[in-house]
Amino acid sequence: MQAFIENMPKAELHLHIEGTFEPELMFEIAQRNNIDLPYADVEALRKAYDFSQLQDFLDIYYQGMNVLQKEQDYYDLTWAYLQRIYAQNVIHTEIFFDPQGHTSRGVAFETALNGIYRALEAGQKELGISFGLIMCFLRHLDADDAMATLEQALPHKDKIIGVGLDSSELGHPPEKFTEVFKKAKEEGFLIVAHAGEEGPPDYVYQALDLLKVDRIDHGNRALEDKALTKRIADEGIALTVCPLSNLKLCVVDDLKNHPMREMLQAGLKATMNSDDPAYFGGYMNENYIQLAEALRLTQEEIVTLARNGFEAAFVSDERKQVMLSNLDAFVSAA
Numbered sequence: 001m002q003a004f005i006e007n008m009p010k011a012e013l014h015l016h017i018e019g020t021f022e023p024e025l026m027f028e029i030a031q032r033n034n035i036d037l038p039y040a041d042v043e044a045l046r047k048a049y050d051f052s053q054l055q056d057f058l059d060i061y062y063q064g065m066n067v068l069q070k071e072q073d074y075y076d077l078t079w080a081y082l083q084r085i086y087a088q089n090v091i092h093t094e095i096f097f098d099p100q101g102h103t104s105r106g107v108a109f110e111t112a113l114n115g116i117y118r119a120l121e122a123g124q125k126e127l128g129i130s131f132g133l134i135m136c137f138l139r140h141l142d143a144d145d146a147m148a149t150l151e152q153a154l155p156h157k158d159k160i161i162g163v164g165l166d167s168s169e170l171g172h173p174p175e176k177f178t179e180v181f182k183k184a185k186e187e188g189f190l191i192v193a194h195a196g197e198e199g200p201p202d203y204v205y206q207a208l209d210l211l212k213v214d215r216i217d218h219g220n221r222a223l224e225d226k227a228l229t230k231r232i233a234d235e236g237i238a239l240t241v242c243p244l245s246n247l248k249l250c251v252v253d254d255l256k257n258h259p260m261r262e263m264l265q266a267g268l269k270a271t272m273n274s275d276d277p278a279y280f281g282g283y284m285n286e287n288y289i290q291l292a293e294a295l296r297l298t299q300e301e302i303v304t305l306a307r308n309g310f311e312a313a314f315v316s317d318e319r320k321q322v323m324l325s326n327l328d329a330f331v332s333a334a
């Protein structure tokens with residue numbers, strides 16, 4: 001099963017590029033930017049990756065991204081990620097970035113955007129990995145800040161396909177951003193939002209009804225509400241699920257108790273994703289392999305997760321068909 005997973009073509013739809021910052025690269029970039037990290041070495045930094053809830057992780061995640069200053073830093077970060085997923089047979093990726101995590105430190109929106117985008121273009125050309133770029137609003141900041149960030153993105157609609165909502169969920173419900181997402185939709189952006197990771201089912205309802213999401217990021221807690229689960233299934237709205245993230249942030253206490261199979265059985269279009277792989281202990285293949293082992297997923301369930309990833313991707317029908325055909329050919333030959 002491990003070789004099957006490793007060789008299977010995959011799409012990743014929930015990935016924070018700032019969450020791919022491996023300690024080795026973080027130290028390297030910190031050094032060239034003359035920034036002191038509050039850790040003696042790579043080992044000490046990795047030891048700090050012990051979280052009991054989302055906020056514990058976010059504190060370290062924002063601290064880590066502080067070393068990103070120049071366009072080349074963003075390029076190097078993104079290129080390192082693309083090389084890793086290329087080795088894992090990920091053929092399409094939709095990545096998030098958090099502009100406010102950079103502009104709040106005086107880094108220009110375009111510095112982050114151009115570095116990330118240039119690497120994505122190189123990945124498409126040199127590695128054949130298709131991509132989409134989604135910018136997320138930090139929900140712990142106010143709605144005016146998010147609106148100002150949306151304005152900054154308007155000249156770059158050719159590079160940014162969608163907007164999302166991330167950071168501290170509890171206490172920051174989707175309704176706080178209704179106006180921002182209304183404007184984003186009018187401007188033609190696709191819409192996603194983190195909902196139901198730590199927040200209650202009501203936040204998932206708000207994401208659907210007020211933000212009008214095209215996909216839900218995480219969505220685990222939607223399962224607590226049968227009517228909500230049925231609605232998401234009926235509307236065919238995909239969930240971008242992240243098992244190792246759920247484990248590391250204590251959304252689940254054990255991978256054996258992960259709700260992925262329950263989601264599939266409820267008819268939800270659940271997909272497999274890595275979220276912040278440098279912090280959570282694994283990229284796509286590790287997520288698939290560890291969950292498959294814990295839940296004893298069948299090959300059919302594994303292929304369904306991969307197929308859901310391609311079906312839920314924000315790509316042209318043409319690209320979607322190519323990717324689905326790749327998967328079908330792989331399964332037939334396996």
Ligand code: HPA
Pocket residue numbers: 016019054061166167168169194197245275276
């Ligand atoms: N949840 C919320 N915000 C985030 C996450 C997450 O899993 N990763 C990076 N920012």
Ligand code: ZN
Pocket residue numbers: 014015016166194217275
């Ligand atoms: Zn996330």
